[in-house]
Each structure stands twice: as C-alpha cells, then as structure tokens.
Amino acid sequence: MAEKGMTPIVKTITGWIKGLIMIFGIYIVLYGHLTPGGGFAGGVILAMVFVLLTLAYGKEESLRRFRIGVASELDSVGALMFLVIAVLGIAGTLGGRFFINYIAKANPGTPFTLFSSGIIPLCNIAIALKVASSLFMVFILLVLMRVIHGPGERA
Amino acid sequence: MQMIPLFVAIPLGAAFFIPMVARKRPRVADTLANLTTLALLLMAISVIGKNGVYWMGGWGPLKHIPLGIDLVLDGVSVFMLITITLISFLVTIYSIQYMDKFTAKARFYALFLLMVAGMNGVALTGDLFNLYVFLEIASIASYALVAFGCEHEELEASFKYLVLGSVGSTLILFGVAMTYAVTGSLNMAQVSAMIGGDLKPIHLFIVALFISGFGLKAALVPFHAWLPDAHPSAPAPISAMLSGVLIKTIGVYAMARVMFNVVGMTPLISYVLMVLGTISMIVGVLLAMGQDDIKRFLAYSSISQVGYVVLAMGIGTRFAIAAGLFHLINHAVFKSLLFLNSGAIEYATGTRDLNKMGGLREKMPVTGTTSFIGSMAIAGIPPFSGFWSKLFIILAAIQAQRYGFATWAAAVSVLTLAAFMRLQRRAFFGEPREASQTAKEVPGTMQASMIGLAVLCIVMGFLWLPQARDTFLMPAARVLQEGLNYASNILGM
Numbered sequence: 001m002a003e004k005g006m007t008p009i010v011k012t013i014t015g016w017i018k019g020l021i022m023i024f025g026i027y028i029v030l031y032g033h034l035t036p037g038g039g040f041a042g043g044v045i046l047a048m049v050f051v052l053l054t055l056a057y058g059k060e061e062s063l064r065r066f067r068i069g070v071a072s073e074l075d076s077v078g079a080l081m082f083l084v085i086a087v088l089g090i091a092g093t094l095g096g097r098f099f100i101n102y103i104a105k106a107n108p109g110t111p112f113t114l115f116s117s118g119i120i121p122l123c124n125i126a127i128a129l130k131v132a133s134s135l136f137m138v139f140i141l142l143v144l145m146r147v148i149h150g151p152g153e154r155a
Numbered sequence: 156m157q158m159i160p161l162f163v164a165i166p167l168g169a170a171f172f173i174p175m176v177a178r179k180r181p182r183v184a185d186t187l188a189n190l191t192t193l194a195l196l197l198m199a200i201s202v203i204g205k206n207g208v209y210w211m212g213g214w215g216p217l218k219h220i221p222l223g224i225d226l227v228l229d230g231v232s233v234f235m236l237i238t239i240t241l242i243s244f245l246v247t248i249y250s251i252q253y254m255d256k257f258t259a260k261a262r263f264y265a266l267f268l269l270m271v272a273g274m275n276g277v278a279l280t281g282d283l284f285n286l287y288v289f290l291e292i293a294s295i296a297s298y299a300l301v302a303f304g305c306e307h308e309e310l311e312a313s314f315k316y317l318v319l320g321s322v323g324s325t326l327i328l329f330g331v332a333m334t335y336a337v338t339g340s341l342n343m344a345q346v347s348a349m350i351g352g353d354l355k356p357i358h359l360f361i362v363a364l365f366i367s368g369f370g371l372k373a374a375l376v377p378f379h380a381w382l383p384d385a386h387p388s389a390p391a392p393i394s395a396m397l398s399g400v401l402i403k404t405i406g407v408y409a410m411a412r413v414m415f416n417v418v419g420m421t422p423l424i425s426y427v428l429m430v431l432g433t434i435s436m437i438v439g440v441l442l443a444m445g446q447d448d449i450k451r452f453l454a455y456s457s458i459s460q461v462g463y464v465v466l467a468m469g470i471g472t473r474f475a476i477a478a479g480l481f482h483l484i485n486h487a488v489f490k491s492l493l494f495l496n497s498g499a500i501e502y503a504t505g506t507r508d509l510n511k512m513g514g515l516r517e518k519m520p521v522t523g524t525t526s527f528i529g530s531m532a533i534a535g536i537p538p539f540s541g542f543w544s545k546l547f548i549i550l551a552a553i554q555a556q557r558y559g560f561a562t563w564a565a566a567v568s569v570l571t572l573a574a575f576m577r578l579q580r581r582a583f584f585g586e587p588r589e590a591s592q593t594a595k596e597v598p599g600t601m602q603a604s605m606i607g608l609a610v611l612c613i614v615m616g617f618l619w620l621p622q623a624r625d626t627f628l629m630p631a632a633r634v635l636q637e638g639l640n641y642a643s644n645i646l647g648m
Contacts, residue, residue, distance in 0.1 A: 073175060076172070076174060077175070080171045080172060080175075087168075090160070097210070098159075100212050100213045151307065
C-alpha cells in the first residue's frame with residue numbers, strides 16, 4: 001500500500017510552515033484588540049494548522065498531535081474561561097456588572113500596546129481556545145464520518 | 156438585580172462544566188444537572204413580582220439612547236422564566252433514570268442546559284439581535300437533541316427540523332436586519348419608540364417576516380410540518396421540553412413580545428394572529444385524531460393547543476392575554492406530563508404504537524393515573540387547570556365580540572376530549588395486547604416527576620384566584636397589553 005497522505009513535496013513544505021502558521025495564529029489572537037483579527041479569526045488559523053496536517057499526512061498524524069479528548073476538554077475550558085471572566089464582573093469590588101471591563105477600570109494600560117484594554121485580550125484567548133478546538137473537531141468528525149444508508153435506499 | 160444575567164450564565168456554565176467533569180460518571184452528571192435546574196427554579200421564584208433593566212457591562216443609556224445590550228426583567232419575562240425552569244427541573248428529575256438507556260448522559264445534559272440557557276435568554280433579552288442569537292442557541296441545541304438516539308428515523312426527523320428551523324431563523328434574521336435598516340437600532344425599546352405603532356408598508360413587511368419566522372418556530376399551521384416528526388423522535392424528556400416549553404418560548408412568546416411591545420399591535424396583525432391560531436387549533440386536533448403513534452398524536456395536539464394561545468394573543472384584550480398566558484403555562488405542564496407518560500409507556504413496553512397497548516392501567520398504576528389526569532386537563536374537564544384557561548379564552552373571545560372564534564375554540568375543545576378519550580381507551584383501558592403483557596411500572600424518579608406534574612395540573616387551576624392572578628398573571632398580561640409603553644419603561648423617556 002502506498003504511503004498515506006500527499007507527496008513528499010507537500011509534506012516537507014507543511015513541516016516547514018506549520019510552526020509559522022501557528023505563530024501567526026497566536027499573533028492574531030494576542031493582538032486582536034489592536035489590529036484586525038481577534039479570538040475567532042486567530043482560532044480559525046490555529047485550527048487550520050491541524051487541518052493542513054490532516055491533508056498532508058492523513059488523519060492519524062493530526063489526531064496523534066491533537067487528540068479528540070484534549071480538543072473536547074479545551075473546547076469546554078475556552079467557553080468556561082470566557083464565562084468566568086464575564087461573571088467575575090458581578091463581584092461588587094470589581095465593578096458590580098456582568099461583563100464590565102474591571103481590569104481596564106483599575107489599570108487601563110497604555111493605549112496601542114499589547115498590555116491594554118483590560119479583559120478584552122483575555123476574552124480573545126478564551127474564544128481562540130474554543131474556536132480552534134471546535135473547528136478542528138468539526139473537521140475531523142467530517143473526515144471520520146461514513147455515509148450510512150437507511151432502509152429502502154440504494155447504496 | 157445582579158441575578159438577571161445569571162439566568163443565562165448558570166445553565167451555560169453548567170453545560171460546559173458537566174461534560175468536563177462527568178463524562179465517565181453519569182451519577183455526577185445527574186446531580187450537577189438537577190442542582191442547576193433546581194437553582195434556576197428557585198431563582199425564578201425569587202424574582203416573582205420584581206422588575207428591572209440590566210445593562211450589560213455597565214453600558215447604560217445616554218440621554219435615553221441605549222448604547223449597550225440590555226436584559227429586561229418584567230412581568231412576561233418572569234412568567235416565562237417560571238414556565239421554563241419549572242418544566243426543566245421536573246424533566247431533569249425524570250431524565251435521571253430514563254436516560255440511563257442512552258450512553259452519553261453528560262452530553263445530553265450539556266445540550267439540555269444549553270437549550271435552557273437559550274430559552275432563558277430569549278425570555279430576558281431586550282435587544283432584537285440578541286433575541287435571534289439566543290433563539291439560535293436554543294434551536295441548535297434542540298436539533299442535536301432530536302437526533303440524540305442516532306437511529307435512522309431520528310436523524311431524518313432532525314434533518315427535517317434543522318432545515319425548516321433554519322428557514323424560520325433566516326426569516327427572523329431578515330426581519331431583524333430590515334428593522335436595523337429602517338430604524339438604525341436593534342434595541343427593542345428604541346425601535347418601539349421609533350416605529351411607535353405607525354406601520355408603513357416596510358414595517359408591515361418586517362411584521363410578515365417575523366410572523367412567518369416565529370410561526371415556524373411555534374409550529375403554527377401552515378408552518379407545522381416539522382413538528383410531528385421532530386417531537387416524537389426525541390427522547391421523551393426532550394419531547395416534553397420541546398412541546399412544553401421550546402415552541403412557546405422561541406415561538407409564541409417571542410412573537411407576542413415583538414408584536415405587542417416592538418411594532419405595536421394593529422387590527423390587521425391582531426386578525427392575522429387570530430386566524431392563524433384558529434386554523435392551528437382545528438387542523439392540529441383533526442390531524443391528531445388519526446394517529447396511532449402515541450407521541451405523534453401528542454405532537455399534533457401541541458399544534459392545536461398552541462393555536463389557543465395564539466388566538467388569545469390575537470384577541471389582545473388584557474383578559475384575553477392573561478387567559479392565553481394561563482393556557483400557555485397550563486399546556487406546558489400537562490403536555491410535558493403526557494410526553495413523560497408516553498416515555499414511561501415506551502420504557503415499559505418498548506413500543507409507541509397504540510394498537511399494541513391496552514390494559515396498561517393495571518400494570519402501570521402511576522403512569523395510568525397521571526396520564527388520565529393529564530388527558531382530562533388538556534381536554535378541559537373541570538376541575539383541572541386546562542378547563543379554566545380554555546374557559547377564560549372562550550369568555551375573552553365572547554367579551555371582545557369575536558363570537559365565531561369563540562365557537563371554534565369551544566368546538567375544538569370537544570374534539571380534544573374525543574381524541575384523548577380514544578388515547579386513554581386504547582392505551583390504558585380494555586384488554587392487554589401483545590406489548591403490554593410484560594409491562595412493569597417505571598422506576599422511582601420517573602414516577603416522582605410524573606406525580607409532581609399531575610399535582611400541578613390540579614394546583615395550576617388556582618392561579619386564577621385573585622392573589623395569585625394579581626402577582627403572577629396580570630403583571631405579565633399588562634406588559635403585553637400596554638404595548639408601546641415598553642419603550643418609556645425601559646429607557647425612562
């Protein structure tokens with residue numbers, strides 16, 4: 001049987017650029033409050049690293065690096081992190097409002113630098129975790145899926 | 156009032172927390188889910204009679220112009236919260252043992268609580284786009300829940316539901332987008348202040364989009380085709396939630412809120428709602444008559460009963476709206492009960508086919524008695540709750556001089572009685588047939604949940620006593636009937 005995945009050319013290039021794509025994704029997430037992008041866009045780029053690995057090497061390789069169980073946990077962690085950030089705002093000492101930007105109130109940081117805008121970068125990180133893991137899971141489930149024919153249908 | 160966002164945050168958090176900690180431990184999942192729904196019910200009871208507007212993130216209105224998103228707690232929201240949390244609490248109790256036959260219990264609770272979070276959000280939100288988002292959260296969770304058994308029939312039903320549900324959501328999204336294009340705002344109170352009951356053709360187009368979109372979600376005839384497939388295919392607790400609460404929250408409640416408080420009720424809209432309600436009432440019960448699948452029968456009957464609520468909303472007097480809301484919560488209780496009964500029958504006999512049952516009353520006394528109470532309540536036999544709410548809807552129609560609609564409502568009530576007598580006779584009385592030979596009564600928590608709902612079927616009748624009515628039903632009816640005062644109540648103009 002032939003080797004799984006695409007040609008050696010694609011595999012080699014994928015091996016070179018997978019790290020770069022990941023760094024770009026992380027950059028988009030972390031600078032989401034300053035430049036275009038943010039948690040969702042960055043998360044999609046992070047998921048694309050694993051989609052690319054699946055295309056180039058086959059699903060076994062990407063599943064070895066990013067197991068479904070881990071993806072599922074990260075999915076929940078991302079959502080919970082976002083929720084916890086929002087609910088913390090209700091605490092009276094922090095601001096007394098759901099989703100209030102309590103960090104920016106206490107310490108606004110310097111505008112146009114990485115450390116500014118309070119809770120927004122944290123929310124972006126939470127969203128990125130959620131989007132990267134769920135998008136990867138959606139993709140891998142579509143890969144793993146088989147068509148099942150019902151009674152009376154032609155195969 | 157810090158509690159208002161928690162109605163959405165708690166079930167949402169639990170939905171993500173349960174699959175993390177309890178994937179392999181179903182009893183932990185049971186405990187967490189039941190505690191969550193119990194907490195929500197207690198919170199909902201604690202806000203009865205309270206009002207408040209909650210501006211998210213502290214972005215309040217500036218010179219009466221809203222900047223951020225608001226959650227609004229008023230009479231109708233409290234009413235819907237009570238309905239949602241009450242039924243979801245009793246349904247999670249039932250799920251403890253019923254869902255043991257399915258494998259992924261933690262995922263079931265995750266989707267279930269996601270649906271509850273979406274519905275609570277729909278009930279509370281004061282923003283049109285937010286309404287759409289919460290509505291989609293609830294809908295998407297319900298698509299997955301309908302397919303939960305993963306058998307061929309369930310997947311097919313779920314796909315049909317998904318397609319028609321998405322058509323409904325798209326119509327609503329178009330409506331929201333058009334509203335934004337016309338008024339430049341998505342805040343319900345501000346839109347309401349800008350349209351102010353003065354409906355131009357473009358506004359009527361928006362109204363048409365909303366009526367068809369929410370009509371699809373509420374399964375009004377002629378938008379009902381998905382419901383008789385989707386509701387029977389889901390696991391019984393989910394059928395109870397879908398028929399009992401979901402179609403009312405994201406269909407009837409959302410429609411009533413938008414029609415009364417945002418665009419303002421006109422004689423035209425009122426007439427359209429009355430006609431849609433009456434057609435649903437008649438067609439639903441006639442289609443129910445011929446069904447042999449017990450859950451399909453109940454699903455058709457839901458269409459008919461939702462018709463009553465929409466008819467009452469269409470009549471539009473304060474008495475009619477109060478009667479409609481009264482019927483809404485009553486129907487939530489007895490239709491959940493009947494679906495849980497059908498789940499118990501399926502659990503014990505392995506079939507939903509009425510032709511294979513019979514004589515179950517001796518074998519399953521608790522299911523038999525509670526189902527009898529539920530059937531009598533839905534058929535409108537005194538002293539059960541359904542009698543009072545139907546009576547008041549008919550009286551309200553007569554008071555508003557809608558004699559034709561009142562006659563239809565009375566006639567459908569008789570047909571409902573006939574249909575449910577047939578159900579009782581074929582399932583619980585008569586000679587036992589093949590499937591009911593070996594039937595045994597269902598386990599304890601399932602019984603407890605059914606008994607709780609059966610007791611509520613009787614107790615709910617007392618909601619119309621002056622004290623209960625004035626603290627619970629009338630404030631809800633007043634919010635809807637005062638219509639466009641909503642804007643000034645929220646923005647303080």
